[in-house]
Amino acid sequence: MELAVQKREKFGKATKKLREQGLIPAELYGKGVQNLHLSIPLKEFRKVLKQAGESTMINVVVSSPAGEEKRPAIIYDVITDPVSDEIIGADLYQVRLDEKVKIKIPLEFTGESQAVKNKNGILVKVMQELEVEALPADIPRSLVVDISKLEDIGNSVYVKDLKIGNGVKVSVGPESVVATVTAKMTEEQEAKLAAEVKPEEIKVETEEKKTERDAAKAAAEASSPASPAGRAGKPAAPAEAAKPAAGKPAPEKK
Template sequence: MELSVQKREVFGRKVEELRKSGLVPAELYGRGIENLHLSVAVKDFNKIFKQAGENTMVDLVIDSATSKEKRPVLIYNVQNDPVTDQIASIDFYQVRLDERIKISVPLEFFGEAPAVKNKSGILVKTIQAVDVEALPDKIPHSIRVDLGRLSELDRGIAIKDLDIPPEVKILVDLENVVAIVKPPLSQEQEEALAQKPAVEEVKVETEEKKAARAAKTEEKTGEAQAAPTESKK
């Protein structure tokens, strides 16, 4: 997939005018290359970002006044405005096609666990992404997890059970469980959870006890100071 960008000559406060025209400032950097200041249309970027995310390689087409140049990149970082939540800036990282990189690939859960439907189990997703190493053009967009394989309680799906391309090296323990269906809570467990005081309640009670103790100490101190001193004969 390709994303067209333009070299940017606008900086500082003038960047705000750039945003008003539907463009976003961006930076391109990478090992051994000169950083480039760019701008990209928000509409075009959103379309590509929805497909690629931050772990799929994109061909960045840099349009200058004299030529067009294509660079293989990853969308490294997207910064949003804290008030409007609109995209404020973008970082692209240029990769080398002959050099393996380490990256986190999200897990994509799909299907319905029979153990949840038929045995009232509780689905627990223990991992949301997996660290891998691969060539930039071999990095999967996501790793799919079929929840339909969870037919029994307390039997999970481990990383070793996932369908992962052979050219992708997993950097974590293959025995790590990514999803499991736990047995439903018993009535006794539910009652115990219901009776367990909340952390805030305990904190409030503790603060009240401290305040009461301080008030009592202050009262005793006041009484001691007010008491008459017996004169020596």
């Protein structure tokens, strides 16, 4: 699967113009790889994202005045507008075909549990994704969880029940529970549980006590030595780290 992109030379206000033209800004980076600033047709990006997701390897076709080059990568992060939820940017992570990558794969729940449908059970999805380690070409888009096998209360689906391809290693044991069906609580059980819960005691500070505390604090500060010049109340924030973007660590390579 290929994603056609172009090198981007303009930044700042030019980014807004990109979006007006139906394009989104993107970054391509990776271990030992120089960052590339790109622009991608939004329509094409949506199509590839729908088919590949954020785990399947794709070929990023980079167009520039020097020609075209293909780079293997995964869609590492999709940036959306917090209000409209529209896609406004993306991060692509370049991988090496001969190096294994640790990445989290989404779980796709299919089927219908008879324990839920006919026995008033509650389906509990213990996992929503599963971390795996594999070569980029072997990474699955998703892992299917068939819940139709959950016929009775207490039945579970385990990691060992999933169809995981060759060359793919999971980070948890085969007996780890993926999903299970539990019994719904009766009205008597719910009432008993509610009776056992005690409301948290909240201490209300009177204005008089607050005034006394503030006065004592002010007196203590006045009698303490001044802070050394140049020393802040807390250490300076660390320098901004290079890509990948904050909040999502880069796939771990082996």
